[in-house]
Amino acid sequence: MDKKINFTILLNKNSTVPIYIQLYEYIREQIVNNNFKASNKLPSIREAASILKISKTTIENAYNQLIVEGYIENISKKGYFINDIGNFNYSKDFNSFKSISSSNYNELVYDNNGIDDTSFNAELWKKLYNRVLTDKLTNIYTNGSPQGEYDLRYEISEFVNNIRGGRTTPEQVIIGAGIQYLLGILAGMIKHNYNSVSIESPGYKKAEYIFEDYMFKINHIPVNSDSFNIDCLKTLNSNLLYVSPSHQYPIGNVMPINKRLELLKWASNVNGLIIEDDYDGIIRYDGMPIPCLQGLDNNDCVIYLGSFSKTLLPSLRISYMIIPKKLIKSYENIKYKYTQSTSKIDQIVLSLFIKEGHITKHLRKIRRIYKKKNTALTSYFNDKYNNTVKIINSDSGFHIVVEVITCKKYQDILETCKKNNILVEIVDVFPNKMLLSINYSGIKIEQITSFVDKLMQSIS
Amino acid sequence: MDKKINFTILLNKNSTVPIYIQLYEYIREQIVNNNFKASNKLPSIREAASILKISKTTIENAYNQLIVEGYIENISKKGYFINDIGNFNYSKDFNSFKSISSSNYNELVYDNNGIDDTSFNAELWKKLYNRVLTDKLTNIYTNGSPQGEYDLRYEISEFVNNIRGGRTTPEQVIIGAGIQYLLGILAGMIKHNYNSVSIESPGYKKAEYIFEDYMFKINHIPVNSDSFNIDCLKTLNSNLLYVSPSHQYPIGNVMPINKRLELLKWASNVNGLIIEDDYDGIIRYDGMPIPCLQGLDNNDCVIYLGSFSKTLLPSLRISYMIIPKKLIKSYENIKYKYTQSTSKIDQIVLSLFIKEGHITKHLRKIRRIYKKKNTALTSYFNDKYNNTVKIINSDSGFHIVVEVITCKKYQDILETCKKNNILVEIVDVFPNKMLLSINYSGIKIEQITSFVDKLMQSIS
Numbered sequence: 001m002d003k004k005i006n007f008t009i010l011l012n013k014n015s016t017v018p019i020y021i022q023l024y025e026y027i028r029e030q031i032v033n034n035n036f037k038a039s040n041k042l043p044s045i046r047e048a049a050s051i052l053k054i055s056k057t058t059i060e061n062a063y064n065q066l067i068v069e070g071y072i073e074n075i076s077k078k079g080y081f082i083n084d085i086g087n088f089n090y091s092k093d094f095n096s097f098k099s100i101s102s103s104n105y106n107e108l109v110y111d112n113n114g115i116d117d118t119s120f121n122a123e124l125w126k127k128l129y130n131r132v133l134t135d136k137l138t139n140i141y142t143n144g145s146p147q148g149e150y151d152l153r154y155e156i157s158e159f160v161n162n163i164r165g166g167r168t169t170p171e172q173v174i175i176g177a178g179i180q181y182l183l184g185i186l187a188g189m190i191k192h193n194y195n196s197v198s199i200e201s202p203g204y205k206k207a208e209y210i211f212e213d214y215m216f217k218i219n220h221i222p223v224n225s226d227s228f229n230i231d232c233l234k235t236l237n238s239n240l241l242y243v244s245p246s247h248q249y250p251i252g253n254v255m256p257i258n259k260r261l262e263l264l265k266w267a268s269n270v271n272g273l274i275i276e277d278d279y280d281g282i283i284r285y286d287g288m289p290i291p292c293l294q295g296l297d298n299n300d301c302v303i304y305l306g307s308f309s310k311t312l313l314p315s316l317r318i319s320y321m322i323i324p325k326k327l328i329k330s331y332e333n334i335k336y337k338y339t340q341s342t343s344k345i346d347q348i349v350l351s352l353f354i355k356e357g358h359i360t361k362h363l364r365k366i367r368r369i370y371k372k373k374n375t376a377l378t379s380y381f382n383d384k385y386n387n388t389v390k391i392i393n394s395d396s397g398f399h400i401v402v403e404v405i406t407c408k409k410y411q412d413i414l415e416t417c418k419k420n421n422i423l424v425e426i427v428d429v430f431p432n433k434m435l436l437s438i439n440y441s442g443i444k445i446e447q448i449t450s451f452v453d454k455l456m457q458s459i460s
Numbered sequence: 461m462d463k464k465i466n467f468t469i470l471l472n473k474n475s476t477v478p479i480y481i482q483l484y485e486y487i488r489e490q491i492v493n494n495n496f497k498a499s500n501k502l503p504s505i506r507e508a509a510s511i512l513k514i515s516k517t518t519i520e521n522a523y524n525q526l527i528v529e530g531y532i533e534n535i536s537k538k539g540y541f542i543n544d545i546g547n548f549n550y551s552k553d554f555n556s557f558k559s560i561s562s563s564n565y566n567e568l569v570y571d572n573n574g575i576d577d578t579s580f581n582a583e584l585w586k587k588l589y590n591r592v593l594t595d596k597l598t599n600i601y602t603n604g605s606p607q608g609e610y611d612l613r614y615e616i617s618e619f620v621n622n623i624r625g626g627r628t629t630p631e632q633v634i635i636g637a638g639i640q641y642l643l644g645i646l647a648g649m650i651k652h653n654y655n656s657v658s659i660e661s662p663g664y665k666k667a668e669y670i671f672e673d674y675m676f677k678i679n680h681i682p683v684n685s686d687s688f689n690i691d692c693l694k695t696l697n698s699n700l701l702y703v704s705p706s707h708q709y710p711i712g713n714v715m716p717i718n719k720r721l722e723l724l725k726w727a728s729n730v731n732g733l734i735i736e737d738d739y740d741g742i743i744r745y746d747g748m749p750i751p752c753l754q755g756l757d758n759n760d761c762v763i764y765l766g767s768f769s770k771t772l773l774p775s776l777r778i779s780y781m782i783i784p785k786k787l788i789k790s791y792e793n794i795k796y797k798y799t800q801s802t803s804k805i806d807q808i809v810l811s812l813f814i815k816e817g818h819i820t821k822h823l824r825k826i827r828r829i830y831k832k833k834n835t836a837l838t839s840y841f842n843d844k845y846n847n848t849v850k851i852i853n854s855d856s857g858f859h860i861v862v863e864v865i866t867c868k869k870y871q872d873i874l875e876t877c878k879k880n881n882i883l884v885e886i887v888d889v890f891p892n893k894m895l896l897s898i899n900y901s902g903i904k905i906e907q908i909t910s911f912v913d914k915l916m917q918s919i920s
Contacts, residue, residue: 113602120601129586140582141902142573142574143573180798181637181641213647213651314601338640343777
């Protein structure tokens with residue numbers, strides 16, 4: 001116990017891989033291979049900086065990434081320790097409140113929903129669209145492939161492998177107009193072997209609705225701001241699971257690596273399938289994106305869901321589902337039952353947008369834009385509302401999660417927010433306080449403070 | 461019996477309504493109101509022309525429209541007689557062969573599928589698209605309405621009312637990326653009150669798949685080249701029906717008016733719902749389009765399905781479902797469960813395309829184009845293959861139905877057609893002959909004869 005670890009890594013300062021990532025990958029690998037054992041202590045930041053002759057910030061970045069992914073832990077005044085990735089403690093609190101959003105009964109355009117209106121290069125999109133529409137190769141006069149155009153499936157597969165750490169081929173990719181449509185196809189594909197599904201609670205309701213429609217029995221797995229209850233999952237007689245490990249929706253947790261591995265082990269033991277909803281895993285502000293579960297999976301049991309709605313444009317409808325290799329045959333059997341739901345033209349435009357490198361620039365740009373908004377938002381909360389608001393999660397994606405002290409009824413809060421055109425999701429309700437998810441992607445940077453003031457008037 | 465009818469209509473030669481339509485509407489109204497009774501005889505074409513002082517062709521056009529819709533009958537050498545629209549004889553033949561298409565296991569681009577490649581004004585679409593994409597009013601940065609953009613719902617409602625004889629309001633219109641997605645929403649909406657559905661056999665398989673997915677019990681109602689078996693429908697303990705009355709898919713029948721009215725009466729008696737698939741009812745070559753069932757319905761029990769895939773562009777994905785007023789409340793209850801699946805941008809472009817009158821010009825243009833192809837196709841069959849091929853249906857839409865004498869196995873025919881990139885659907889199989897549905901929309905006019913020769917080599 002408490003054994004001190006020595007680093008034996010040779011950092012390559014001429015590599016294109018940033019130093020902090022080299023260090024992070026080195027430590028991660030040692031933990032996975034059980035060379036760095038549970039409870040062992042890492043060098044302090046100052047020590048590591050001195051040993052490796054790099055800056056303290058670089059060490060901190062690497063350590064923070066490992067913390068957020070659950071590989072290590074920072075124990076206050078003691079230092080950084082390796083977590084037991086085989087046997088992690090998780091909270092067993094059960095949360096019976098069903099999260100509810102102010103959008104449920106309203107068709108308003110919310111000020112804070114949508115995407116930043118400077119993020120999308122409409123001129124470039126136009127140019128590509130015009131090119132594709134009259135390019136003979138597109139052949140807009142015929143039906144598209146039910147699975148999606150090969151060019152786009154190829155680009156998405158490369159994209160997920162490079163940016164999200166996936167391990168996929170174009171044959172595994174299915175394109176569709178939204179996650180819901182794709183889940184419908186999946187349900188049609190697997191319903192003979194699976195009749196129940198376990199879903200995070202609170203979680204992504206729109207996925208749950210589809211499983212309900214397809215008559216799956218729904219099990220709710222409690223999630224709180226600590227973590228996801230795997231014990232509860234194991235007691236259930238169900239081998240299909242829907243999770244959002246990179247950024248739990250709506251609470252915002254990152255699922256620690258030990259839980260990820262435990263989930264994959266569970267799936268392999270019960271011959272199960274894990275549906276990984278990676279709705280905004282690509283956008284993290286501190287450190288790199290958390291690699292997806294799909295890329296960790298050695299047993300071919302993860303179904304990966306991604307979308308371009310938030311990262312590119314919500315008015316386009318392009319989502320994708322990446323199925324395990326073992327399901328390809330089942331998909332082939334039902335493929336011609338379903339018509340493609342995404343415009344063939346949009347598919348080819350997007351494939352060019354990725355192929356010609358625009359997506360990479362675009363992602364860099366939006367990360368910058370949303371980080372600025374995120375910082376402005378959290379700073380203003382901390383400066384002006386630190387007596388009543390505690391920020392729980394704000395390190396990735398397009399919403400933050402806060403705990404607010406309030407005596408108002410949640411119904412009244414939803415009503416007032418609706419009137420004020422503010423989209424909020426009440427994640428949990430406690431005596432005198434509440435857990436809220438607040439979307440900020442659509443607010444202009446100069447309106448952040450007035451938005452927060454309006455929100456706080458509606459809430460407290 | 462055999463009572464001769466006198467016309468008491470005053471035709472308005474200055475009206476914008478063509479004379480033959482005035483006459484057709486007059487006769488239809490007299491029949492519906494039981495002023496012209498069953499078995500009564502209409503004036504001969506020559507007599508009518510002389511009485512009304514209009515050309516024989518005009519009379520013929522009016523009569524033909526009434527025949528195709530089932531109001532009257534032409535008995536050879538005897539004349540034109542009013543049908544009993546309350547008690548029509550229909551065939552009870554049952555057809556156990558399940559229609560099968562060469563596309564079922566193939567992702568080829570078929571030469572004969574798709575639309576005419578000169579029919580779509582890509583330059584105009586580009587211009588509208590470019591305008592919409594950067595128009596602030598579009599607000600491409602936010603999610604679209606789950607029901608569909610109001611502007612498009614308004615235009616579609618007007619369009620269906622004007623061109624298809626519907627009686628609809630924008631509140632009843634739901635937009636989605638394909639009929640299948642919309643049927644999924646419908647299934648989610650009504651599954652608590654309906655658990656089985658009756659479907660034409662042969663019929664539109666892709667609709668059936670969705671009902672199967674949603675665990676509806678499926679009843680097959682036999683359809684042959686005479687008609688649809690309503691007696692069979694009435695014996696079933698099901699009050700949900702899926703039909704294509706304007707142009708039965710794939711056989712190509714027009715459902716006679718008496719059957720339409722009988723269907724509506726049935727629905728009203730059993731508190732049922734009729735789903736009317738009007739996939740290509742807009743395109744008829746001889747006479748006007750058959751008015752849709754939705755417009756005849758006085759009991760608010762018809763769900764109308766339409767699409768722009770064949771009439772505009774298959775690579776866009778814009779379809780619509782028009783629900784009865786009594787279902788609006790059920791829809792409102794589930795509306796926010798489903799994300800919109802059609803691109804908001806495409807929706808607004810299409811609404812402009814309709815609003816600015818382009819759709820009317822476009823429909824005139826494609827009717828001309830496809831009529832030419834249709835004529836070339838049927839003439840060539842009649843000229844060269846009249847010993848083996850009999851044309852069963854060719855008066856509307858994008859496919860014709862033929863009876864072919866052949867000794868080949870249908871499996872071999874499908875295989876050969878697939879190899880030759882020809883999409884055919886084998887509708888029925890008899891000893892030494894077959895009923896085939898042949899799509900011709902995608903064949904260039906100058907290739908019609910070589911297409912037919914290739915097809916006939918594959919078949920016989």
